[in-house]
Amino acid sequence: MLxxxxxxxxxxxxxxxxxxxxxFARSFLAYGKDFAVIFEAAADDPDCLLARTQxxxxxxxxxxxxxxxxxxxxxxxxxxxxxxGAGTERERLYFRAVEAAARADVTRATAAHEELAxxxxxxxxxxxxxxxxxxxxxxxxxxxxxxxxxxxxxGETAYAWGLLxxxxxxxxxxxxAERVGRRAAEMTEVEPWAHHAVAHVYExxxxxxxxxxxxxxxxxxxxxxxxxxxxxxxxxxxxxxxDQGDTDQALRIxxxxxxxxxxxxxxxxxxxxxxxxxxxxxxLRGLVLDGxxxxxxxEILNREVMYDQPFLTAHYDYALARSEHRTAYEHFLQGLxxxxxxxxxxxxxxxxxxxxxALPLCRGIGAHADNDFALAATLLGETRPxxxxxxxxxxxxxxxxxxxxxxxxxxxxxxxxxPILATRARHGRAWRYMQRSWRRRRRQRAFSxxxxxxxxxxx
Ligand SMILES: [Fe+2]
Numbered sequence: 001m002l003x004x005x006x007x008x009x010x011x012x013x014x015x016x017x018x019x020x021x022x023x024f025a026r027s028f029l030a031y032g033k034d035f036a037v038i039f040e041a042a043a044d045d046p047d048c049l050l051a052r053t054q055x056x057x058x059x060x061x062x063x064x065x066x067x068x069x070x071x072x073x074x075x076x077x078x079x080x081x082x083x084x085g086a087g088t089e090r091e092r093l094y095f096r097a098v099e100a101a102a103r104a105d106v107t108r109a110t111a112a113h114e115e116l117a118x119x120x121x122x123x124x125x126x127x128x129x130x131x132x133x134x135x136x137x138x139x140x141x142x143x144x145x146x147x148x149x150x151x152x153x154x155g156e157t158a159y160a161w162g163l164l165x166x167x168x169x170x171x172x173x174x175x176x177a178e179r180v181g182r183r184a185a186e187m188t189e190v191e192p193w194a195h196h197a198v199a200h201v202y203e204x205x206x207x208x209x210x211x212x213x214x215x216x217x218x219x220x221x222x223x224x225x226x227x228x229x230x231x232x233x234x235x236x237x238x239x240x241x242x243d244q245g246d247t248d249q250a251l252r253i254x255x256x257x258x259x260x261x262x263x264x265x266x267x268x269x270x271x272x273x274x275x276x277x278x279x280x281x282x283x284l285r286g287l288v289l290d291g292x293x294x295x296x297x298x299e300i301l302n303r304e305v306m307y308d309q310p311f312l313t314a315h316y317d318y319a320l321a322r323s324e325h326r327t328a329y330e331h332f333l334q335g336l337x338x339x340x341x342x343x344x345x346x347x348x349x350x351x352x353x354x355x356x357x358a359l360p361l362c363r364g365i366g367a368h369a370d371n372d373f374a375l376a377a378t379l380l381g382e383t384r385p386x387x388x389x390x391x392x393x394x395x396x397x398x399x400x401x402x403x404x405x406x407x408x409x410x411x412x413x414x415x416x417x418x419p420i421l422a423t424r425a426r427h428g429r430a431w432r433y434m435q436r437s438w439r440r441r442r443r444q445r446a447f448s449x450x451x452x453x454x455x456x457x458x459x
Pocket of ligand 1 (some may be wrong): 196232395
């Protein structure tokens with residue numbers, strides 16, 4: 001029996017396996033690239049349950065058929081090991097968590113992660129993965145709770161504080177999120193997740209200049225980050241510029257630090273969703289982006305795993321609807337319906353989410369791409385109460401609200417947009433470009449009414 005760098009017992013006598021597990025964990029927590037080492041460790045130490053479990057997890061993260069096959073292989077090997085009593089109690093519980101996640105049984109997976117955080121709060125990796133599961137179903141309270149448990153046992157670890165900062169921000173506890181995030185950033189220079197959490201605070205407060213300064217001062221530390229973290233942090237910077245009205249700078253960042261980033265991975269779901277999200281926001285502000293749409297849509301068409309999470313799938317949906325591949329788009333919608341049908345009883349909540357809310361959202365987003373704003377307004381409005389449950393952060397899901405507002409205004413339902421715009425104005429969120437849209441569409445009277453009812457919108 002050996003121990004990892006955080007003092008958690010690992011059921012192996014092979015020090016090289018523990019070193020590999022530590023490298024894998026460090027990459028996961030710091031958003032690095034040193035992941036493949038876990039496959040070598042599982043091959044060299046096939047009776048180590050934790051190496052098998054992490055191998056399965058990495059297979060799932062690969063988002064392709066080869067990765068799914070690897071995940072299945074490691075899960076089957078893990079099941080055989082568990083049957084012989086291998087692994088510590090913590091490792092067996094963690095194995096069950098990953099097994100549940102592979103079945104899309106989020107309820108069991110999060111329950112197992114909570115138990116891990118209660119009994120082994122030094123297992124920061126498990127808490128981080130648990131927070132991701134909560135994030136993917138829009139459970140901000142769960143994100144905060146599980147982070148707090150591990151942070152209480154990890155006072156010296158910046159990554160634990162970064163984890164807590166993001167959970168706090170998603171719960172709307174902005175002052176505490178900023179304090180905790182800044183503390184994490186002071187503890188170590190390379191803590192991109194803490195930088196990111198504080199960027200969310202700036203975004204939610206509408207402090208665009210402050211957000212740009214905070215992130216650009218730290219951008220040099222993201223050089224060795226994986227594609228998601230590098231492009232997502234730059235996505236946030238582009239968002240700040242966009243909301244300042246500087247579409248040129250946002251587009252420059254898109255071309256050099258997002259879709260055009262040398263270290264980007266155009267096959268990866270998060271890179272694709274970030275690109276689509278930025279292109280839609282730029283389109284809503286009147287930019288014509290033809291070639292860029294086909295660049296992204298072509299990559300999305302190559303995906304082997306299309307229905308990973310409702311939030312991400314909604315982004316693929318828009319890109320395909322905007323592309324010239326109409327047949328592929330129809331297949332995509334049918335495939336979504338079919339995918340939901342394959343989910344078993346253990347995944348019933350997710351199946352319901354796909355069929356009752358995600359599919360109509362995708363149809364609504366597709367209608368917006370087709371300039372059918374009446375249908376888009378109806379479907380986006382109907383699904384609005386369920387957006388949070390589809391995952392993504394406040395800042396990411398704001399895209400859906402911007403599309404909804406745009407569809408309302410363009411379909412002659414401006415009055416319904418007024419209170420939403422007023423709330424946005426009060427919180428400093430992007431809305432001014434819609435004022436221009438209104439003017440173009442001779443809906444100035446509706447805007448004037450908005451100003452009279454909500455004076456803060458005039459600023
Ligand atoms: Fe973010």
